[in-house]
Amino acid sequence: MSTASYHIVVLPGDGIGPEVTQEAVRVLEAAAEALGFQVHMETHPVGGAAIEAFGDPLPEPVLAACLKADAVLLGAVGGPQWDNLDRSQRPEAGLLRLRKALEAYANLRPVEVPEALANASPLRPELVAGTNLLIVRELTGGIYFGEPRGRNGQMAWNTMRYTREEIERIARVAFQWAARRRGRVTSVDKANVLEVSQLWREVVSRVHREEFPELELEHLYVDNAAMQLVRNPRHFDVVVTGNLFGDILSDLAATLPGSLGLLPSASLGGRVGLFEPVHGSAPDLAGQGKANPMAAILSVAMLLEALGQDVAARLVRRAVDAALAEGVKTADLCRAGETPLSTEAVGRYVANFVRQQATVFT
Structure with a gap:
């Protein structure tokens, strides 16, 4: 008591x-x-x-x-x-x-599909039953808060912006939770076309190498990550990503149960x-x-x-x-x-x- x-x-x-x-x-x-x-x-x-x-x-x-x-x-x-x-x-x-x-x-969003509810999923029960993943989404940076932003009659603009410190702290959260779970982190970005994602991948890799080398880390582009969440959701343990991608992926994962x-x-x-x-x-x-x-x-x-x-x-x-x-x-x-x-x-x-x-x- x-x-x-x-x-x-x-x-x-x-x-x-x-x-x-x-x-x-x-x-x-x-x-x-x-x-x-x-x-x-x-x-x-x-x-x-x-x-x-x-x-x-x-x-x-x-x-x-x-x-x-x-x-x-x-x-x-x-x-x-x-x-x-x-x-x-x-x-x-x-x-x-x-x-x-x-x-x-x-932002932490756990997604579980117990056997008893596998038939409620829009995906095949045998595909989703036993899914147990955690999405760690950076919540106070990225394109939702980046400046400059605005619009005029012909154009609108937003800025995706992350600092090393912002990426480091969310990466640590993801690795700390993975250490309590199954030990695997999937970092999601768009490093093939976005400079901010190139920094994201660089910083997450360094935090892994220097602070959590005993854990497993993989990198996925966001489009591939979305596909894999639907094709093989049981593959994922902890997913870490930025504000925009996390918003989309967490809602996608939310459909699994x-x-x-x-x-x-x-x-x-x-x-x-x-x-x-x-x-x-x-x-x-x-x-x-x-x-x-x-x-x-x-x-x-x-x-x-x-x-x-x-x-x-x-x-x-x-x-x-x-x-x-x-x-x-x-x-x-x-x-x-x-x-x-x-x-x-x-x-x-x-x-x-x-x-x-x-x-x-x-």
């Missing part, structure tokens, strides 16, 4: 964000209760909800609260009603500002980590109780792991596995003849499992 206490800021956001976050919080509270640590949570608006309340997707008091927290749990942001706002005032701009302020330069509703993420680097499901706000599903809360719940597992509550993290993951094996699923994962459960029903099953099985894990 632990006497630790943690201060968590919860940002439910927009669309299905509040629904899936509610179930994630339910599971987090169940884990704390069962294993004897404390979580103190405060909830704030972000994204479109904050625009409606304060005219800003990330109000200063909300950012201040996040910076003082031990961790931040986010639902999702965005919706069509805010698409016509200036880019700097849209919900997604608030999320980018939050990541930047938290110095969260490393057959639903975005299973995929969590963590954005780390500074003192405060940001944990959120990979999926978007899905406004067409909002308020119907159909959203899959598993990605938000698994984001709680990553949050617990980052706080040092490894037993709780394993327990939450075990609860999710048990739910899926027992057919406790929302509609996105159901096959013909299966009965989908509501968002709340799935969350309650996982939380109850955590309470009932806690003694086995301690």
Whole structure:
């Protein structure tokens, strides 16, 4: 039993964000209760909800609260009603500002396809079953933040820019995680045509050679990496890449389990980590109780792991596995003849499992 206490800021956001976050919080509270640590949570608006309340997707008091927290749990942001706002005032701009302020330069996206869900994948079950990879995406540099950027009536321009220091630190994250997994890193770039990718490959190779020579490193061009993710996903262990390529590849890999509703993420680097499901706000599903809360719940597992509550993290993951094996699923994962459960029903099953099985894990 632990006497630790943690201060968590919860940002439910927009669309299905509040629904899936509610179930994630339910599971987090169940884990704390069962294993004897404390979580103190405060909830704030972000994204479109904050625009409606304060005219800003990330109000200063909300950012201040996040910076003082031990961790931040986010639902999702965005919706069509805010698409016509200036880019700097849209919900997604608030999320980018939050990541930047938290110095969260490393985005971790694990992708697993358990045997029980292999038939839900758009690929052949025998191709994807057993897939277990981790995409490490650099999050605060690259073309999304590079200057100069702009447009006029005839032209638009963006700048892809990386420093040696930015590449070194994300490479170290990838190698450190590979050391805890199967020991293989795939670095993805476009070094055959981009100077910034040539620097990327050079720096990643040096970090490998000088700091992690016991691990395996391979380099792939991004187009080949995309093809191999579909043709042979079990080949990959840890994939490290820049912001743009990571955005695309992580969404591609997210299709392997057959639903975005299973995929969590963590954005780390500074003192405060940001944990959120990979999926978007899905406004067409909002308020119907159909959203899959598993990605938000698994984001709680990553949050617990980052706080040092490894037993709780394993327990939450075990609860999710048990739910899926027992057919406790929302509609996105159901096959013909299966009965989908509501968002709340799935969350309650996982939380109850955590309470009932806690003694086995301690």
